[in-house]
Amino acid sequence: MNAATPRTLAEKVWDNHLVVKGENGEPDLIYIDLHLVHEVTSPQAFDGLRMAGRPVRRPDLTIATEDHNTPTLNITAQIADPTSRTQIETLRTNAKEFGIRLHSLGDIEQGIVHVVGPQLGLTMPGITVVCGDSHTSTHGAFGAMAFGIGTSEVEHVLATQTLPLKPFKTMAITVNGRLRHGVTAKDIILAVIAKIGTGGGQGYVLEYRGSAIRDLSMEGRMTICNMSIEAGARAGMVAPDQTTFDYLKGRPHAPQGADWDEAVAYWSTLATDDGATFDAEVVIDGDALEPFVTWGTNPGQGVPLSETVPNPADIADPNERANAERALEYMGLEAGTPLKEIRVDQVFMGSCTNSRIEDLRAFAGVIKGKKLADGVKLMVVPGSARVRLEAEAEGIDKIVTDFGGEWRFAGCSMCLGMNPDQLQPGERCASTSNRNFEGRQGKGGRTHLVSPLVAAATAIRGTLSSPWDVE
Amino acid sequence: MEKLTVITGVGVPLRRTNVDTDQIIPAEFLKRVTKTGFEDALFQRWRQEPDFILNREPYSTGTVLVAGTDFGTGSSREHAVWALRDYGFQAVIAPRFADIFRGNSGKQGLLTAVVPEDVVERIWGEIEENPGTEVTVDLESRTVTCGSVTSPFEIDDYTRWRLMEGLDDIGLTLRHENAITEFETHRESWRPTTLPVR
Numbered sequence: 001m002n003a004a005t006p007r008t009l010a011e012k013v014w015d016n017h018l019v020v021k022g023e024n025g026e027p028d029l030i031y032i033d034l035h036l037v038h039e040v041t042s043p044q045a046f047d048g049l050r051m052a053g054r055p056v057r058r059p060d061l062t063i064a065t066e067d068h069n070t071p072t073l074n075i076t077a078q079i080a081d082p083t084s085r086t087q088i089e090t091l092r093t094n095a096k097e098f099g100i101r102l103h104s105l106g107d108i109e110q111g112i113v114h115v116v117g118p119q120l121g122l123t124m125p126g127i128t129v130v131c132g133d134s135h136t137s138t139h140g141a142f143g144a145m146a147f148g149i150g151t152s153e154v155e156h157v158l159a160t161q162t163l164p165l166k167p168f169k170t171m172a173i174t175v176n177g178r179l180r181h182g183v184t185a186k187d188i189i190l191a192v193i194a195k196i197g198t199g200g201g202q203g204y205v206l207e208y209r210g211s212a213i214r215d216l217s218m219e220g221r222m223t224i225c226n227m228s229i230e231a232g233a234r235a236g237m238v239a240p241d242q243t244t245f246d247y248l249k250g251r252p253h254a255p256q257g258a259d260w261d262e263a264v265a266y267w268s269t270l271a272t273d274d275g276a277t278f279d280a281e282v283v284i285d286g287d288a289l290e291p292f293v294t295w296g297t298n299p300g301q302g303v304p305l306s307e308t309v310p311n312p313a314d315i316a317d318p319n320e321r322a323n324a325e326r327a328l329e330y331m332g333l334e335a336g337t338p339l340k341e342i343r344v345d346q347v348f349m350g351s352c353t354n355s356r357i358e359d360l361r362a363f364a365g366v367i368k369g370k371k372l373a374d375g376v377k378l379m380v381v382p383g384s385a386r387v388r389l390e391a392e393a394e395g396i397d398k399i400v401t402d403f404g405g406e407w408r409f410a411g412c413s414m415c416l417g418m419n420p421d422q423l424q425p426g427e428r429c430a431s432t433s434n435r436n437f438e439g440r441q442g443k444g445g446r447t448h449l450v451s452p453l454v455a456a457a458t459a460i461r462g463t464l465s466s467p468w469d470v471e
Numbered sequence: 472m473e474k475l476t477v478i479t480g481v482g483v484p485l486r487r488t489n490v491d492t493d494q495i496i497p498a499e500f501l502k503r504v505t506k507t508g509f510e511d512a513l514f515q516r517w518r519q520e521p522d523f524i525l526n527r528e529p530y531s532t533g534t535v536l537v538a539g540t541d542f543g544t545g546s547s548r549e550h551a552v553w554a555l556r557d558y559g560f561q562a563v564i565a566p567r568f569a570d571i572f573r574g575n576s577g578k579q580g581l582l583t584a585v586v587p588e589d590v591v592e593r594i595w596g597e598i599e600e601n602p603g604t605e606v607t608v609d610l611e612s613r614t615v616t617c618g619s620v621t622s623p624f625e626i627d628d629y630t631r632w633r634l635m636e637g638l639d640d641i642g643l644t645l646r647h648e649n650a651i652t653e654f655e656t657h658r659e660s661w662r663p664t665t666l667p668v669r
């Protein structure tokens with residue numbers, strides 16, 4: 001690559017990690033700076049190493065946490081479900097055998113893997129991050145190249161600290177203007193996915209740019225990058241800037257002293273060069289965005305909350321129409337119903353999309369001094385044990401319990417219902433998580449994806465509501 | 472991994488788009504710690520519907536799945552590939568696949584063949600009209616054949632070569648071990664390390 005050629009952020013990080021350039025159609029070999037591990041996608045990878053007699057090449061670039069199966073109540077009791085327990089115990093055995101740092105249930109750094117990395121300052125600009133989890137895209141908010149991998153690739157990274165990869169295409173998603181009060185990062189990304197579709201980002205690394213993105217906090221940028229995978233993209237990125245540096249400085253694993261200065265100098269060169277070209281471009285008018293909500297069973301089936309449930313008959317593509325019909329049937333919705341008239345049974349505030357301290361603060365700010373709607377259950381699940389403590393120090397736990405909600409321990413929880421936190425068949429939930437697939441939050445459960453502010457307003461009114469409705 | 476050249480088997484029409492990995496294998500099965508024995512978990516929710524395609528003969532014995540666009544979206548779980556493989560599928564044909572799913576498939580010897588949407592429609596026509604019709608996926612010539620339909624399919628050269636040679640990825644990478652070690656000597660000190668615990 002000619003150094004004078006203008007390059008995008010993604011291309012710069014890629015070039016910087018090239019171990020071997022692939023020839024004759026072979027993929028490039030890319031070095032991995034940070035490998036995050038959790039209990040669900042790792043047991044078979046460790047097994048593979050054991051069978052081949054291979055060690056973990058760089059335990060010092062690897063870190064594990066327990067999140068998907070962990071209970072959010074009675075965390076000191078033995079995990080009731082034997083299969084969940086086995087998975088967690090298997091991770092503990094493997095971490096010990098292979099010398100990997102593990103944050104177990106009860107540890108202050110335990111939590112959702114995508115909350116833990118940034119919170120420790122391990123996630124930083126200009127690095128490559130992988131994890132056997134599709135929402136690894138979250139870490140791209142720092143200007144890292146971060147993507148989810150399968151279990152075979154987990155084994156590959158454990159054994160070699162590299163991955164054979166084909167270069168990705170690049171797509172610029174520019175969000176201009178300023179978000180209105182009550183409109184958040186979650187609404188941006190739901191609008192992006194509704195616009196480009198669940199396959200629209202396929203093969204691309206998305207770079208989020210523009211004034212509305214620059215104005216976001218790191219938490220907001222993480223929310224957006226997190227859901228890049230819901231648009232089909234491998235990764236999402238935001239160029240690092242002062243907001244990024246301020247967030248990182250002083251965290252346990254952030255560089256210090258001369259290393260910090262060297263790092264910041266390098267990180268400041270990462271932004272996409274003027275004149276660099278993207279393979280595709282999408283522009284969104286941030287001024288016009290409203291609070292969003294999904295009505296169907298994939299994250300692309302979303303509309304502004306002020307609208308009505310769409311009519312499948314209006315969809316031209318026959319497959320998409322059939323999909324929409326099936327989705328409405330599953331969701332128990334009639335076309336033409338105003339979204340704000342839809343009653344919910346539960347509100348879930350959590351997941352790696354929206355469970356950081358800022359998300360909890362925003363949620364608490366809306367519900368403070370109010371009462372939970374009759375017949376609605378509310379579960380608030382911080383992303384990590386540390387976030388939970390931080391929130392408690394600010395009195396957020398009290399605001400939640402006074403309101404009538406449940407304040408839980410950290411983990412993935414009802415985002416995917418691998419632990420006991422699940423919807424009952426037919427139950428409807430406004431959820432700050434990232435996937436509304438059939439049965440995702442429990443068999444027969446119905447999920448509407450929303451921002452923390454919409455979740456809070458919905459908890460107050462009992463029907464899908466915008467923060468504008470409760471002011 | 473076994474070498475693959477030609478796959479021939481009963482075609483199964485899955486007339487759905489956006490089949491995400493939660494549908495291919497629901498989360499509850501991810502709790503297992505083994506790498507085989509996932510056949511019962513494949514499309515577990517849909518298989519409870521009596522007229523679901525895999526509950527109908529002769530489709531239940533199919534080895535080539537023919538699906539709508541955006542197959543394998545959502546969660547990165549490789550279990551989706553294991554479940555398809557354990558059930559007996561050797562190839563999936565669709566107009567478009569999610570990237571991670573496609574990568575996982577290549578590693579486990581499950582062939583993913585991309586053909587245009589109208590070809591999928593025509594294959595659906597053939598295998599629905601004459602249940603039990605076989606579909607042939609030929610890696611050598613990169614063609615899909617089913618009844619009167621013949622179409623080239625897309626697969627990248629590298630994956631094709633690996634499937635045809637039955638090569639293991641880690642072994643291939645370790646040919647470059649010296650280059651990896653050399654790369655590591657230049658790794659800047661500001662880059663993250665997880666140990667020792669700070």
Ligand code: SF4
Pocket residue numbers: 067068112113114133135351352353411412415416433434
């Ligand atoms: S919170 Fe949900 S999306 Fe995030 S890692 Fe956990 S299960 Fe996956």
